Amino acid sequence: MQLYKNNAKTLLASSAVISWLLLLVYVLLTAESKLAGASAPGIVFPFLSNLLIVVFIVSVFLFQRLHTDMLKGIDFIGYLWNLFSKAGVAAYLSVALYLVYRVYINYAEVEYTLLLHVVYQINFGLLVLFLSKAFYIWRQLLLYHKNKFLQIAWDWFELLLGATLLLTLFNFDYTSYVFLPLLALMSFYILFLCTNLKWVAYLTFNNKSRSLVLLGAILLSCYIFLRFFFNMSANESLVIDFTEVGFLLLAMLFVGAYSLAAFLVSLFSLPTSSVFEQKSEDLLNFQRLSLSIQQGQSEAQVYDMLVESTIKASDASAAWFDIIRNSEPQVTHVLNINEGQIKSIRHMLQAYNIHNMDYINNNLGRNPGFRELAMPWKSMAILPIKSSKHLSGILYLLKDVEGGFDHETVNVLRTFTSQTTLTIENLRLVNESLQNERYKEELKIATQVQESLNPKTFPADSWFEISTHSVAAKEVGGDFYDFLQLSESRIAIIIGDVSGKGISAAFHMAQMKGIFHGLMQQDMAPSEFMKQANSALSRCLERTSFITSSLYIIDYRMQGFMFARAGHCHTLYYNSMMDDVFYFKTDGLGLGIIRDDKRYAAHIREMYYDYNPGDVMVIYTDGIVEARSPENEEYGEDRLQYMLKQTYHLEADDIKYAIINDVNDFTGPDNVYDDQTLLVIKFRPIQQNK
Amino acid sequence: MKITQEIKDNTVIMTLDGELDASSSVILDEELSDPEIMKYAKVLVNCQDLNYISSAGLGVFISHLQRFEDAQIKLIFYNMQDKVRNVFEILGLDLLMTIVSDYEEARTIANE
Numbered sequence: 001m002q003l004y005k006n007n008a009k010t011l012l013a014s015s016a017v018i019s020w021l022l023l024l025v026y027v028l029l030t031a032e033s034k035l036a037g038a039s040a041p042g043i044v045f046p047f048l049s050n051l052l053i054v055v056f057i058v059s060v061f062l063f064q065r066l067h068t069d070m071l072k073g074i075d076f077i078g079y080l081w082n083l084f085s086k087a088g089v090a091a092y093l094s095v096a097l098y099l100v101y102r103v104y105i106n107y108a109e110v111e112y113t114l115l116l117h118v119v120y121q122i123n124f125g126l127l128v129l130f131l132s133k134a135f136y137i138w139r140q141l142l143l144y145h146k147n148k149f150l151q152i153a154w155d156w157f158e159l160l161l162g163a164t165l166l167l168t169l170f171n172f173d174y175t176s177y178v179f180l181p182l183l184a185l186m187s188f189y190i191l192f193l194c195t196n197l198k199w200v201a202y203l204t205f206n207n208k209s210r211s212l213v214l215l216g217a218i219l220l221s222c223y224i225f226l227r228f229f230f231n232m233s234a235n236e237s238l239v240i241d242f243t244e245v246g247f248l249l250l251a252m253l254f255v256g257a258y259s260l261a262a263f264l265v266s267l268f269s270l271p272t273s274s275v276f277e278q279k280s281e282d283l284l285n286f287q288r289l290s291l292s293i294q295q296g297q298s299e300a301q302v303y304d305m306l307v308e309s310t311i312k313a314s315d316a317s318a319a320w321f322d323i324i325r326n327s328e329p330q331v332t333h334v335l336n337i338n339e340g341q342i343k344s345i346r347h348m349l350q351a352y353n354i355h356n357m358d359y360i361n362n363n364l365g366r367n368p369g370f371r372e373l374a375m376p377w378k379s380m381a382i383l384p385i386k387s388s389k390h391l392s393g394i395l396y397l398l399k400d401v402e403g404g405f406d407h408e409t410v411n412v413l414r415t416f417t418s419q420t421t422l423t424i425e426n427l428r429l430v431n432e433s434l435q436n437e438r439y440k441e442e443l444k445i446a447t448q449v450q451e452s453l454n455p456k457t458f459p460a461d462s463w464f465e466i467s468t469h470s471v472a473a474k475e476v477g478g479d480f481y482d483f484l485q486l487s488e489s490r491i492a493i494i495i496g497d498v499s500g501k502g503i504s505a506a507f508h509m510a511q512m513k514g515i516f517h518g519l520m521q522q523d524m525a526p527s528e529f530m531k532q533a534n535s536a537l538s539r540c541l542e543r544t545s546f547i548t549s550s551l552y553i554i555d556y557r558m559q560g561f562m563f564a565r566a567g568h569c570h571t572l573y574y575n576s577m578m579d580d581v582f583y584f585k586t587d588g589l590g591l592g593i594i595r596d597d598k599r600y601a602a603h604i605r606e607m608y609y610d611y612n613p614g615d616v617m618v619i620y621t622d623g624i625v626e627a628r629s630p631e632n633e634e635y636g637e638d639r640l641q642y643m644l645k646q647t648y649h650l651e652a653d654d655i656k657y658a659i660i661n662d663v664n665d666f667t668g669p670d671n672v673y674d675d676q677t678l679l680v681i682k683f684r685p686i687q688q689n690k
Numbered sequence: 691m692k693i694t695q696e697i698k699d700n701t702v703i704m705t706l707d708g709e710l711d712a713s714s715s716v717i718l719d720e721e722l723s724d725p726e727i728m729k730y731a732k733v734l735v736n737c738q739d740l741n742y743i744s745s746a747g748l749g750v751f752i753s754h755l756q757r758f759e760d761a762q763i764k765l766i767f768y769n770m771q772d773k774v775r776n777v778f779e780i781l782g783l784d785l786l787m788t789i790v791s792d793y794e795e796a797r798t799i800a801n802e
Contacts, residue, residue, distance in 0.1 A: 499745035501712065544719075544749035548781060567781040589782030593752050603782055622780075634773060 009066050016059035023052040023240075024121045030239045031117050046171050049240055054169050057128055057247060058162075064132035068140060074202050079137055080214040084221075087133035090126040091221030094228060097122060113237050120232060124242050127225050131248065134218065134255040142258065144199040157189060161254075164247045173244070183246060190254045194261040205273045208266045215263040222256040278313065282412055285309035289419045299424055300332075303393060306385075306420045307333040310395060313412050314405065318377060318398040324391050337398070344373050345396070349382075356384060356394060360410055362403045379404035383417045387425050439502075446506035447472055453513055455482055459491065463556045463684050465652040469660055470677040471623075478505035478547075479621045479675035482513055484520045489557040492520050495679060496549035496568065497621045504545075511540065512547055526551040526564035527606035530588070531597065534566070538595035546592040550619065554681075560610040561617075566591050569622055572640060574648040576614035581645045583637065584609075613685035616648045616655060623676035624659075627667045635666050652682040693721050701732040701800060707739040710747030718747065722754045728761055732800040736793070738769035743777055755786065764788070768796040 322329035478498025567590025589603035691714030
């Protein structure tokens with residue numbers, strides 16, 4: 001396609017040059033023969049000259065038709081400049097050429113008719129160039145924002161205009177009565193087309209003034225050409241009078257009329273263009289505001305945009321913007337107003353009890369309070385950025401004229417503020433949901449950490465059974481348990497609960513387990529372990545966090561266990577000898593509460609207990625005893641104690657299931673608010689074969 | 691959770707009403723952090739309508755305990771429900787904090 005276009009352009013350019021040269025030769029020859037004597041008018045071939053004219057015109061117009069690019073963007077000034085610099089200049093060139101010729105004639109004092117013919121022919125070429133260029137550039141602008149009707153109207157215009165070349169070709173005189181009405185109709189057609197000037201509306205004030213200059217220059221070009229050719233047509237010696245070519249006249253009419261129309265429309269729309277500029281800028285700013293969410297802009301950037309846009313939209317002479325932080329206003333944007341003035345205006349508004357609300361005053365001078373302040377402003381608008389429940393900021397605009405905030409302006413300003421409110425709300429929602437996502441992710445990690453830290457299997461041994469149960473609540477708590485085989489006959493079991501939730505609880509839990517494994521390698525008594533654990537934790541737990549824990553060291557050979565309780569739930573115990581179920585109610589302070597080692601030592605007790613075969617020990621966290629029924633009642637120690645009374649004779653696993661089922665019956669389904677951990681240990685009779 | 695404060699005879703009387711869980715303990719922390727409180731030598735906490743206390747709530751009291759002791763401010767809890775008292779006791783806090791049965795007793799101890 002491009003190749004075809006280039007080939008066609010080359011072909012058209014060469015045919016234009018050849019036809020023009022032939023025309024020149026023909027004119028010179030004819031003129032020569034005319035000079036030689038009127039008696040020999042032998043070589044006047046009007047058809048030949050007309051053919052050459054038509055070929056030249058058609059070639060140049062078609063060339064320009066291919067050459068003119070499609071309209072790109074709305075750089076109309078660029079187009080006008082292009083038109084002026086490439087075509088309009090032709091007129092000035094032709095004037096210059098003619099002047100040079102005249103000066104030369106005056107100087108030489110000889111009439112060079114042949115030279116005049118050359119100048120005339122060159123000017124004809126320039127005219128056609130100018131017309132074709134202008135014609136197709138006007139076409140682009142005329143068809144800006146076209147509809148189908150306009151496109152068809154234009155196509156017909158081009159076709160009809162082209163058809164007028166036939167008049168020239170067959171040497172009809174267009175001024176004859178037959179063709180005059182037709183030509184008059186064409187002129188009306190042209191006038192109709194000249195009403196399509198939509199592009200002018202898109203020019204800004206500055207562009208319009210520049211376009212006026214350019215259009216004026218183009219109009220001048222038209223005038224120069226018209227004047228030159230009509231003056232020359234009076235010259236008797238001319239071989240061809242180009243004013244007789246109807247096509248050129250119509251094309252000139254179109255170019256001239258359209259330039260004039262554009263000039264006048266630009267001129268008269270000049271005073272209103274600032275209004276349209278403002279409106280289109282407002283629209284753009286609205287768009288920017290609503291787009292700011294997608295572009296991930298911050299609240300501060302949104303406020304920047306609001307302040308900038310509203311100042312422009314209202315043409316305010318002074319302004320400031322308050323962001324409301326902890327219900328205290330904080331000035332973030334200031335224009336032409338100082339701290340003291342802001343303060344005194346605020347005071348006055350507070351006195352009138354109109355702060356923080358939508359308020360427009362178009363005549364501040366009538367207000368005695370404001371008059372006293374002696375400030376240069378005469379109207380004020382206060383626009384809060386306020387959603388149904390949240391006041392995020394207040395915009396203050398001041399103008400030095402009365403009635404500065406008319407109905408229209410206020411409407412635009414309110415649209416801005418409500419758009420901003422919406423944007424800010426949306427930004428907050430987006431942030432919240434991101435936060436939620438992050439929180440969920442954190443919980444997932446914490447849950448994984450917690451699950452991976454609790455041992456999956458306990459050592460199976462012949463002298464005791466152990467059964468464990470643990471569920472994490474929706475919000476991760478900090479329950480944990482673990483064990484460590486100290487020697488062949490001794491095992492340490494720890495249970496605990498870290499205060500707080502989420503990832504920090506999971507970390508403290510991991511820390512506590514590290515302390516357990518670290519310290520118990522040295523095989524120490526439970527009370528000593530608690531003291532050292534407290535000392536270690538005091539250095540890393542935050543002030544509001546603490547850990548409750550119980551540590552048991554069971555000695556199979558000694559048939560007894562030692563334990564210490566640090567603020568953890570009391571141990572439930574079934575003694576088979578006495579057939580009694582009870583709690584070990586020992587004293588013991590949670591870890592991390594007192595951070596003074598010596599003081600803490602006074603708060604920890606150690607207990608030794610001999611167990612009997614068949615005894616049952618139930619270790620648990622507060623998620624069990626503080627489980628709640630739908631009626632908000634706590635499960636409690638008593639119910640747990642009762643359950644063991646009913647089930648102590650069962651296997652450890654079955655005791656565990658019985659308790660868990662009872663707790664679940666009590667709370668109802670899906671009602672786990674806290675982690676629940678339960679360990680049931682049952683001591684077996686001594687195996688003789690071991 | 692509702693927390694109210696009144697000043698009576700150079701004593702702050704703080705009344706806790708409802709459940710002290712993770713979210714409401716933030717409010718409690720703010721109230722206890724108020725530097726105004728440090729102007730008074732005694733803080734009595736009325737726990738009559740405190741129905742539940744979570745570990746977060748306990749954590750707030752624990753974190754202020756040392757500060758109050760250092761400033762020689764007496765922190766006394768009274769009218770505590772049994773189940774709440776049980777939570778304090780299990781954790782061993784009853785030995786660190788003064789928990790008494792009623793307002794008169796709290797007054798007497800405060801004035802010692």
